[in-house]
Amino acid sequence: MYVGFSGSTRRLVEGYRILAWSFSNSNSTISEALVTTGFPSFVLPADSVFKSEEFIAEVAYLCCYFLDIRTEEEKEIEGRDLKERELEFWPHRFTYSVIDRATRGFSEKNVIGIGGNGKVYKGAMEVVEVAVKRISHANYGGVREFLAKISSLGRLKHRNLV
Known part of the structure; x- marks a missing residue:
């Protein structure tokens, strides 16, 4: 006679306990031969959350x-x-609309100079006059040079620099 057990649930490792073992032969019925008294008490452990x-x-x-x-x-x-x-x-940042109003729409009447990177316009913001440099789209290499100039100017403290 051979007896085997197998059981599994999902992918987790689980342990099983055999609490009772009973065999019967063909001379008696299964219900008469099955011993159901004296089993050890067994409380299922609560699964850890x-x-x-x-x-x-x-x-x-x-x-x-x-x-x-x-x-x-x-x-x-x-x-x-x-x-x-x-x-x-760094110099303060202004929106394009504020600068556009200050230079009156980048009017040619307000041009005060032309440099390698673009034109310089005179503008009026609140109570101060400002100079606004408008960079030409055609001169991409000059953008880096212009940013270096802005960085230098931003470190200067002078009442006429905005």
Whole structure:
């Protein structure tokens, strides 16, 4: 006589306990031969919530969520630092519409000079007069040179520089 046991659920490793063992022969009925008294008491252990697939997925999601929030906060702080540096070292930024109004639509009457990178216009903003350089689209190489000049001018402190 051979007896075997097999059992499985999903992909997890599981253990099984045999609590009773009974055999019968062909001379008696199964119900008479099956012994059902004196079994050891067995309480199923509660599955740990920390081993469940749902718990692991939730922890992974929360970790990703908080890392994303932290990254966004760091980017926001970095952006604020950049704006503070710009206020300290770079010229102030103005919208195109404000500059357009100050130069009266980049009127040819307001041209005060022509350089390698484009024309320079006279403009009036609130209570100060300004000079606005409009870069030519045809001269791409001069953009880097112009940005270097702006950087240098931005570090200067003078009442006539905006």
